[in-house]
Amino acid sequence: MKKGRVTLKDIATKLNLSPSTVSRSLNDHPAIGEETKKAVKELANALDYQPNPMALGLLQKKSNTIGVIVPEITSHFFSAIITGIQDVIGPSEYNIMICLSNESYEEELTLVKKLSKMRVDGILVSPSSATKDFDHFRRLQNNDVPVVVFDRDCPGLEADKVLVDDYSGAYQAVEYLVRSGCTKIAHLGGPLNLSTTKHRLQGYLDALEKNGIPKREEYIFHVKGFSHKDGLKPARKLLEMEDAPDAIFAVNDNIATSAIHVAKKIGLRIPEDISIVGFDDEPHSSYFSPALSTVWQPVYSLGMLSARILLQRIKDTSAKNDFRLEVFKPELVVRASSRENLSDISG
Amino acid sequence: MKKGRVTLKDIATKLNLSPSTVSRSLNDHPAIGEETKKAVKELANALDYQPNPMALGLLQKKSNTIGVIVPEITSHFFSAIITGIQDVIGPSEYNIMICLSNESYEEELTLVKKLSKMRVDGILVSPSSATKDFDHFRRLQNNDVPVVVFDRDCPGLEADKVLVDDYSGAYQAVEYLVRSGCTKIAHLGGPLNLSTTKHRLQGYLDALEKNGIPKREEYIFHVKGFSHKDGLKPARKLLEMEDAPDAIFAVNDNIATSAIHVAKKIGLRIPEDISIVGFDDEPHSSYFSPALSTVWQPVYSLGMLSARILLQRIKDTSAKNDFRLEVFKPELVVRASSRENLSDISG
DNA sequence: AAACTGCATGCAAACGTTTGCATGAAAATT
DNA sequence: AATTTTCATGCAAACGTTTGCATGCAGTTT
Structure with a gap:
């Protein structure tokens, strides 16, 4: 009895109609009589008929x-x-x-x-x-x-x-850091061949240049992933430098979080000793302490x-x-x- | 030329075979001659033939x-x-x-x-x-x-x-809180009719009872959602009580985070004044300050x-x-x- | 009464596979 | 030489739809 689902043919047989008529009825084809339509629709409803998408897909060559x-x-x-x-x-x-x-x-x-x-x-x-x-x-x-x-x-x-516009986001962030008095601004960037991370890097570089701050290669890292742990070692290297930066612009919130973590561990005060800005504005970022400055994306x-x-x-x-x-x-x-x-x- | 994809029939025509032979060749049917098989497979490969899953699905009544x-x-x-x-x-x-x-x-x-x-x-x-x-x-x-x-x-x-085993997770957490010296343990629970939150609540209750700590209704909240903001108001109510708790077991890390946030704002020290434990062990939870105690799930x-x-x-x-x-x-x-x-x- | 117009419905092909059965030819047996 | 066996291949149906065309039957026009 419950073998397979109910098909057009089932409805057709029960109503003594042809499958084509049933199909047309359900699709409100004008050439079908009103009574027939009604009968078909009612039965289809009663039987919970659901057209087979594969049959349709096969016919129309789309899925x-x-x-x-x-x-x-x-x-x-x-x-x-x-x-x-x-x-x-x-x-x-x-x-x-x-x-x-x-x-x-x-x-x-x-x-x-x-x-x-x-x-x-x-x-x-x-x-x-x-x-x-x-x-x-x-x-x-x-x-x-x-x-x-x-x-x-x-x-x-x-x-x-x-x-x-990742470029703009990065530019905004870095320009803000400059205006807040930071002069030694580092970048924990992402993998090299992504458009997003490339643009963030470029925004960082241009914001520095525009504000007359020379680029320092040793302040730029290309982190290989996007998760917390990927940021830990680079952050440590950065913060344990002789001439450590006074600000970090990170490619995303995870990496920024790693930087905060390392900075705290080293004993730096945030933001007094070092400002940290992320990217993404993840939901929990505002609950960190200190709450993370970041770039929001829609x-x-x-x-x-x-x-x-x-x-x-x-x-x-x-x-x-x-x-x-x-x-x-x-x-x-x-x-x-x-x-x-x-x-x-x-x- | 590039109308539609290549089908069994296309291959059959080009090789002067029938579609069934082509089908059997591709499926390594034993009744097909080796040479034919090889020829078919080569052409199929060359034409990048990909069987139509809808035709298959229609036939086998599965998707x-x-x-x-x-x-x-x-x-x-x-x-x-x-x-x-x-x-x-x-x-x-x-x-x-x-x-x-x-x-x-x-x-x-x-x-x-x-x-x-x-x-x-x-x-x-x-x-x-x-x-x-x-x-x-x-x-x-x-x-x-x-x-x-x-x-x-x-x-x-x-x-x-x-x-x-949410019950066990909750029990572990609350028992730990008891052993660490907390006696006024509150619970920020979740929506009432979920098995998971129900079991966490029960684990909380049983851990209290087992340790001879009477249940206090005013220490139990049923938060309506699972996101940060859902936890803020309940956490505030809890922490601003006259006889405020010295520990909170939250239904998940988000709510626990809200509690931490509120506690800090009020000026409580964590964990000296209040212990907070979450549930889920989200990746960023260990990066909070203080790092969140929580229940890890596989x-x-x-x-x-x-x-x-x-x-x-x-x-x-x-x-x-x-x-x-x-x-x-x-x-x-x-x-x-x-x-x-x-x-x-x-x- | 014959022809024509509508109207409602059915037939059959098509979509791309798989598969039971039939067919055909060659090889092996009698 | 006639029969059987083996082997490789093709035919056709089936899966559930849609749709162009044909059909049949009523009512309307000549």
Whole structure:
């Protein structure tokens, strides 16, 4: 009795109709009589009929699924973006398939293959920190699968992009540090080939230069990951230098947290001896002591907009060439981990 | 030319074979000649043939997809579980569809319908805090979709379950507080109808009773959510009482963090004036000051095991009735937010 | 009465696979 | 030489939909 789900044919048989009539009834086709429609709809409801998406997908050559590739989801940053994506896609007709590349190019490649095989109708992607080549995304595009890149740029790839102005965020942070009287400002940067960390580094460098502070190579570190432990050793090296910095701009809140941790351990007062600024504004950052000064990014909106753009791109398969580029502005949030006594440098 | 993907038929035509022969060749059917096999496989490789999963799914009445329903993913807890799930399912033949219920029963219901419609082959679920009735999961089971419940129990539902011994974790934490000399131990608990928070509450109560400390109703709060801000007001109420507690056991690290925040603001010293213990051991918890004492849970393993059990259940459709119940032991991690001078209470 | 217009419905093909059964040819047995 | 066996391959149905076209039947027009 309960073998398999109820199909169009089942309904057809019970009503002495053909499957096509049942199909048309459910789709409100004008050529079907009102009574028939009503009868069909009622029975379909009673039997809890649910169209088989695979049959549909086979016929229409689409899966009604969109793929999302992110490096990881344990950080608040990506999980909040995904929440934004979900909130847009969820109510639509599409399903989401979330995939983690674990910051590995090979895994990313595998995932793209898997999603392509699945015939996803579109892809949202933030590339891994190991990805330097974007041909796998181009192959998707050649198969008419639209690609939207978010947060981490893929330079040279022609696609819709939703990014954050990391340069501006870093510039704001460092300029603030300068105005608060810091002169020896270090940078705990991230992996080298990510657009985001590159731009943060550049924002740091330009803010220094603009304010007449010479760049010091020994003040710049390229941390290899984004988690707390990745920041500990570099922070220690930095703070135990002879001529230690009086401020640190970190590539994210985790690394900034490591720096705070090390600074405290060494016996430095924050922010009197050293100012520390992070990036991301994770929810717990304001609960640290001292509360972390950081750069806020509109993560949820970023996820939502990316999803909306993809949805629109899927609907409107024309307009092949004019890709959208959306750049969100981040914002400095000053808390207790950085000095407050601003000098006027407008002159 | 590039219309649609390459199909079995395409390969068949090019090789002057029938689709069935091509299919059998690719599946290493013994009845196919070696040369034919080789020729087919080579061409399939050259054309980058990828079988259409929808055609397959239609035929075999399965989607090769498993659904995951979680209340949210912005906390480290669930995102780490999902990472564990991914690491098990990823290499398998199955795809994962992650869905967020946002702690809402209605959304959970919608998601179950959606996944059922998709013909997922199995479901991993941690119910929302608003869910009291589990018939929607039973309906899945009746459609031969195996369900594995993780972390948050569904009392009365017969299914495989992978849980954490929250009772033990809470008991450990509170007993530790007692042994360290605290006598006025409060509890910032969570929403009332979750198995996890209920068990943590019970562990708290039993640890008190066992140690001869009378329960004080005014020391017990039921916080409505799990985020920082949900804990602020209750923490303030607690700490500004006339007879304020000398220890707080919080339902999770976020709430514990709020308590620390409030305590500091009021001017209390931690742990001299008040000990605070959390639950979850989030990655940043050891970087707070004072570093948070908390109860660690094997989240990643929990995700992995849940996924493994589901996979096995899908493979082995027999053995309907003997469901597995796996309970992980959590572990108290003592850091700086709780007193250390343990007295011997063994006598 | 014959032809025509609507209208409601059914037929059959298609989407890309898999698989039981039939077919055909060559090789091995009688 | 006739039969059986073996081996390699093809045919066709099935999975659950949608959709262009054909069909049939009523009512309306000539």
